[in-house]
């Protein structure tokens with residue numbers, strides 16, 4: 001075969017392989033059950049004339065999810081919108097049976113739960129807080145208790161369907177405790193979570209009394225999705241500040257699980273919105289709408305009646321525009337469409353009054369006999385009516401004070417397929433980052449909005465089309481269907497590399513055990529913190545003492561004449577002696593600077609401390625202006641601990657400090673970064689150097705080396721091929737194996753001790 005042909009075949013087989021793998025992957029997860037959970041079901045039940053009436057929602061989420069669940073065994077769990085106090089037992093059974101036809105399963109809530117959980121914690125605590133309306137946010141224990149109770153109910157109902165092999169997708173702020181509750185019962189299920197509203201900045205989120213429980217609840221998921229990367233950052237910062245959990249480029253390792261966070265900007269059913277304006281019914285509706293027959297420019301605003309949408313401020317800005325542009329009197333109409341929402345929450349009742357007062361004041365001030373500047377409708381519209389309004393409006397006026405995404409902006413763009421039209425858009429909507437071609441405004445800047453309204457009305461049609469086209473390109477690509485499949489694919493990518501699978505298997509443990517049993521001379525090199533004892537985030541040595549179990553195991557291992565047990569630690573010699581007073585094991589302190597031999601400490605050949613002075617001066621200067629920083633002076637190293645410094649400041653100081661320390665020119669002195677600390681020591685002084693000495697002391701039949709942090713990697717690198725090396729935790733390492741945690745290490749050591757007398 002000549003070369004081009006072979007390359008062709010190579011490419012073809014590569015492509016086929018890829019397609020095959022994708023199909024295998026899809027087939028693998030398509031065969032798994034998909035469980036969607038949201039507070040509200042896509043089917044609403046009402047009692048009309050004594051009879052139960054079922055209405056199926058055709059909303060975006062329901063459609064988007066239906067595309068990924070169509071060919072799968074799936075079920076949607078949620079509340080059907082009717083309080084269970086109004087239902088008999090028989091009716092509840094009937095509802096459960098009937099909902100099965102819609103692939104749904106009900107969670108029944110009492111009126112009390114609707115009031116305290118739904119109207120209370122969800123809509124009067126979380127919603128305002130997450131939208132930065134701190135003054136509207138109400139914190140009551142009874143709301144929180146109900147939130148916990150209802151999340152528990154959702155867990156019970158959801159767990160009926162979840163096996164360890166299922167995919168679960170939990171939606172929104174009403175169910176933030178659910179991922180953890182599900183994880184507890186089905187540790188291996190694939191759990192995804194998506195937040196539809198903004199995740200607020202740390203300074204806002206920290207106001208929530210139950211902030212830690214909420215974060216821990218979310219961390220039960222494998223994948224946590226948000227609309228924008230800003231929200232991802234806010235979430236990661238809160239987990240870092242409140243729970244002390246760091247992340248690696250959005251990946252969190254928590255309780256030995258890998259959790260991925262990412263941005264998935266929700267889309268719309270683009271084709272549905274793009275095609276509908278051409279339908280006969282919509283054309284007919286348009287002809288009957290007075291507002292489009294008068295040859296006036298129409299500015300459209302469409303929102304749920306919610307204070308986050310900034311409707312009063314939008315009216316004020318429009319008033320200013322009318323004041324400054326009398327030439328537009330009689331020429332322009334603002335069509336303000338507000339869909340009723342959460343009328344049972346006090347803040348919403350007040351908002352409705354405020355809007356209505358402003359509308360009548362502005363109309364009273366500017367109207368003429370045959371013109372009113374605002375046309376206000378407080379009602380729900382059907383899809384055809386809504387698309388008619390979108391498609392015929394000259395300007396879309398979207399100025400929320402905060403919005404997770406805002407679908408209205410995307411819907412307007414879709415209905416203007418191949419048409420002109422201008423979008424005036426708030427910078428505070430999640431969608432703003434996807435639509436730079438919109439005329440963006442700060443929703444609190446009245447004058448700026450008034451100016452942009454004028455610009456929008458005056459914009460040349462060519463310019464309008466150009467901007468529209470660019471926005472349509474984006475909105476038509478990442479549709480709601482793409483969003484849903486993208487999320488589920490990523491959930492699989494996350495779960496397909498489970499941390500658990502990296503850990504040592506039984507066969508590998510047995511192999512180590514067999515080698516141990518056979519050997520007559522064995523060397524066990526063990527790190528201390530994070531290996532024999534869970535990492536203690538405190539400089540207090542008393543808290544870091546070994547447990548009784550550790551002492552017992554080490555003593556028993558050392559009493560076996562075939563064994564040489566050596567603890568190699570970064571801790572100073574004083575600490576190690578206190579920890580292991582009555583056990584005759586080998587001790588190595590300060591990464592190899594000191595060796596405990598025949599009852600006393602001997603300086604290793606690797607040491608020198610002449611270099612310390614200039615480094616210490618710099619560290620002290622930095623400690624003075626960094627609250628929480630601690631300097632630890634060991635015999636042969638200096639450590640700058642920043643575990644108690646606020647993470648942002650710690651990061652800045654650490655980087656500054658590294659730069660400054662590197663300017664001090666001492667050969668062989670290096671700055672090493674460890675777990676919330678910087679250590680300065682001779683580069684030749686490391687665990688690897690001392691391990692090499694120990695290994696070459698004798699001809700060992702068996703070597704086992706266990707450690708958890710970067711200093712132990714130096715040991716792993718110098719071990720002979722036949723040695724067994726184990727890293728504690730899921731991270732990448734030069735060790736041959738990973739082991740789950742300290743308990744697993746102790747189990748292994750105990751097993752060896754019991755096996756090889």
Ligand code: ADQ
Pocket residue numbers: 060196197266302303304337338339379380381382386403404405406407408409411
């Ligand atoms: P919402 O706060 O409801 O959603 P938005 O994204 O704008 O906000 O969606 C509103 C929906 O209601 C749109 O699909 C719109 O067509 C429809 N609608 C509005 N007024 C209507 C009317 N009078 N009649 C009929 N329909 C009307 C939450 C978050 C958003 C996030 C979405 C999706 O607050 O930020 O974009 O979820 O994740």
